[in-house]
Amino acid sequence: MTPDPASKRPTSTQFSRGLGAAALVGSAWLLLFGLFLSPNDRVQKTGVRIMYIHVPSAWLAYLAFIVTGLSSAAYLWKRTRSLRWDRLAGASAEVGVLFMGITLVTGSLWGRISWGTFWTWDSRLTTTAFLFVTYIGYLAVRDLGGTHQQRARRSAVLAVLAVLEVPLVHFSVKWWRPLHQQESVAEGELKGLMLFTLFVGLISFTLLYVWLVLHRQRVMEMDDARDDHGLDLALAERRNEALEPR
Amino acid sequence: MIAMLNAPYVIGSYVVTFGAIAAYAWRLVVRARRTAREIPAEDRPWT
Numbered sequence: 039m040t041p042d043p044a045s046k047r048p049t050s051t052q053f054s055r056g057l058g059a060a061a062l063v064g065s066a067w068l069l070l071f072g073l074f075l076s077p078n079d080r081v082q083k084t085g086v087r088i089m090y091i092h093v094p095s096a097w098l099a100y101l102a103f104i105v106t107g108l109s110s111a112a113y114l115w116k117r118t119r120s121l122r123w124d125r126l127a128g129a130s131a132e133v134g135v136l137f138m139g140i141t142l143v144t145g146s147l148w149g150r151i152s153w154g155t156f157w158t159w160d161s162r163l164t165t166t167a168f169l170f171v172t173y174i175g176y177l178a179v180r181d182l183g184g185t186h187q188q189r190a191r192r193s194a195v196l197a198v199l200a201v202l203e204v205p206l207v208h209f210s211v212k213w214w215r216p217l218h219q220q221e222s223v224a225e226g227e228l229k230g231l232m233l234f235t236l237f238v239g240l241i242s243f244t245l246l247y248v249w250l251v252l253h254r255q256r257v258m259e260m261d262d263a264r265d266d267h268g269l270d271l272a273l274a275e276r277r278n279e280a281l282e283p284r
Numbered sequence: 285m286i287a288m289l290n291a292p293y294v295i296g297s298y299v300v301t302f303g304a305i306a307a308y309a310w311r312l313v314v315r316a317r318r319t320a321r322e323i324p325a326e327d328r329p330w331t
Contacts, residue, residue: 047313048320051330065302073298084290088297095301136308144297151290246305253312256330260319263327 049256057249064242071235079232085151086232092144094239095137096166098247100204102134103173105251107201110194121262122255124190127197128180129254131173133247138170153217161210162218169203176200186262 047055072090079086106127113123145163146156157163180193211218228236325331 048328049316084294087294091297091301136304140301140304143300147293147297151293257312257316257319260323260327263323264319267323
């Protein structure tokens with residue numbers, strides 16, 4: 039097999055390069071507004087600046103897990119069974135775990151400022167940690183081995199069940215009244231430059247999410263193709279061995 | 285004073301966030317290059 043020397047960016051297209059550039063610009067804007075241009079909060083002072091990365095990363099993790107659930111349901115639907123859905127589910131879950139991990143770490147740092155502790159077992163934090171661990175488990179299940187269709191089927195069933203945890207995490211602040219604050223955006227408590235900065239964070243993280251998922255699912259497609267070629271080669275070798283005169 | 289006390293947590297959260305995303309993106313690019321060497325170009329229909 040001849041390697042393709044021209045390709046330094048094998049998963050890249052003109053669209054993905056444009057998307058990546060937009061994500062970089064958005065991230066620069068987020069740094070500028072989040073760290074310098076947005077005002078301090080009356081109560082939390084500079085601590086509020088963590089919100090501009092903590093809240094968008096949590097939203098993107100939810101979105102990623104919902105995309106995983108929906109694409110898994112699409113795979114399980116009898117008429118499709120396409121591995122494209124499975125790869126989209128897997129890529130989105132992996133990026134979702136990244137954003138959920140960021141949510142937990144930034145929330146922990148924000149909690150140290152607001153509550154004086156890095157961690158407390160309140161309902162929002164506990165359900166979020168549980169969601170994080172669930173999707174790490176989902177990724178582990180994807181790596182168990184077997185054919186691509188076996189991987190897709192078992193992980194799709196798990197993803198369709200796991201996505202039910204997302205509303206549990208989201209509404210935990212309403213149902214159990216934890217230490218974690220209520221929804222500031224939906225309640226209209228954020229205004230002006232603070233609200234604008236939060237939306238800059240949301241847009242730039244969304245662009246990053248799409249870029250990462252796009253590239254991750256292409257890497258998965260190449261991994262699957264490599265596995266198929268490996269299997270074809272192994273079968274051809276066995277066939278040749280069987281045909282050789284003893 | 286409060287602002288100064290909180291600065292390490294605020295800056296640390298931005299460093300962790302963008303550092304983690306950058307590290308993951310870099311790992312993706314490296315893995316993509318390595319895998320692309322092992323498959324023919326026709327297995328990359330997007331190119």
